[in-house]
Amino acid sequence: MKKALKTTSFAILGSALMAGPAAADMKIGITQNNVGVDSYQTTYEKAFKEAASKTDGLETVVLDAGGDVARQIAQMQDLIQQQVDAIIIWPTNGQAVVPVVRQAHQAGIPVIITNSNIADAGQEFIAAFSGPNNITQGEYSAEMMCEALDGKGQIVQISGQPGYTTAIQRQQGFEQRLAEACPGVEIMETQPGDWNREKAQRVMENFLTKYDKIDGVYAGDDNMGVGALNAAKAAGRAGDIAFIGATNFAVGYEAMERGEYYGSVYQSPVDDAEAALQTAIDVINGKEVPKLNYFDTPKITQSNMSEFDKPVF
Structure with a gap:
């Protein structure tokens, strides 16, 4: 049987969320980043609703900011007015949401940050963070790039959405670890792909026009990484380039199966x-939870991908 991804800080989840009495008479609100932007967020929302439906006595208010910071702030304010027992927020912008997170804290409503953390200025106002360690993910991607290029070469980077904590942290982790592990690998240029496959493809097309030699591409997630791969294939240059991503999408997994994509980071x-829902329930129930609740996101490459189930998103 293939690996089932486990969490490091929780016992996920099944029986825990189905233990109704512990979660009775709670109301939890969630405002998400942008459900329609990619299949990861779509799958997240579906899983959240399913887990909540199995928890007796739990009412949820599920909102989507559609990538709009102002809309997310308004949704947070609405949840504060509703006096929910806890708010889960997947921030559209880690800095911009700090004031409204402070408002929730001042109203006595615990805030759980999910997936992408907020800025340091807001850390004192949150009950917990639940999600991946994005700096570590960037480091893992750098290590895979070093392996793929044998420690030397010229690469380009396609980052995520500017101002978005996950994008910032993955880029930070990648660049720092790359400099440590293989200083012979040079990042020639970084451009944002905004988590969008089509935009990443256009960015890569520009890179291919600008640079005669590209040995590797690091993309902040596989959605963008496959966009870059598609551009390189169209230009007849894919065979010369090592593609490394993060958040292993099904399309990235399939590209690995075809031998076109070197590696990624497996994230469910x-x-x-x-994990986010369980953290909120635990906080409401007065349980002591770690401030940073990370779940495992191991490296996945062509050499070990048979150990992992193909992503469903």
């Missing part, structure tokens, strides 16, 4: 959603 949106 189901674990992500369930």
Whole structure:
């Protein structure tokens, strides 16, 4: 049987969320980043709703900011007015949401950050963070790039959405670890792909026009990584380039199966959603939880991918 991804800080989840009496008469609100932007967030929302439906006595208010910071702030304010027992927020912008997170804290409502953390200025106002360690993910991607290029070469980087904590942290972890592990690998240029496959493809097309030699591409997630791969294939240059991503999407897994994509970081949106909900329930029930609740996101490459189930997103 293939590996089922486990959490490091929780016992996920099944029986825990189905233990109804511990979660009775709770109301939890969640405002998400942008459900429609990719299949990870779509799968996350579905898993969150499913887990909540199995918890007796739990009412949820499930909102989506659609990538709009102002809309997310308004949703947070609405949840504060509703006096929910806890708020889960997947921030559209880790800095911009700090004031409204402070408002919830001042109203006595615990805030759980999910998936992508908020800025340091807001850490004192949150009950917990639940999600992946994005700096570690960037480090893992750097290590895979070093392996793929044997420690030397010229690469380009396609980052996520500017101002978005996950994008910032993955880029930070990647660049720092790359400099440590293989200083012979040079990042020639970094451009944002905004988590969008089509935009990443356009960014890569520009890179291919600008640079005669590209040995590797690091993309902040596989959705963008496959966009870059598609551009390189169209230009007849894919065979010369090592593609490394993060958040292993099904399309990335399939590209690995075809031998076109070197590696990524395995991350489950189901674990992500369930961990966030369980953290909120534990906080409401007065349980002591770690401030940073990370779940496992191991490296996945062509050499070990048979140990992992194909992502469902």
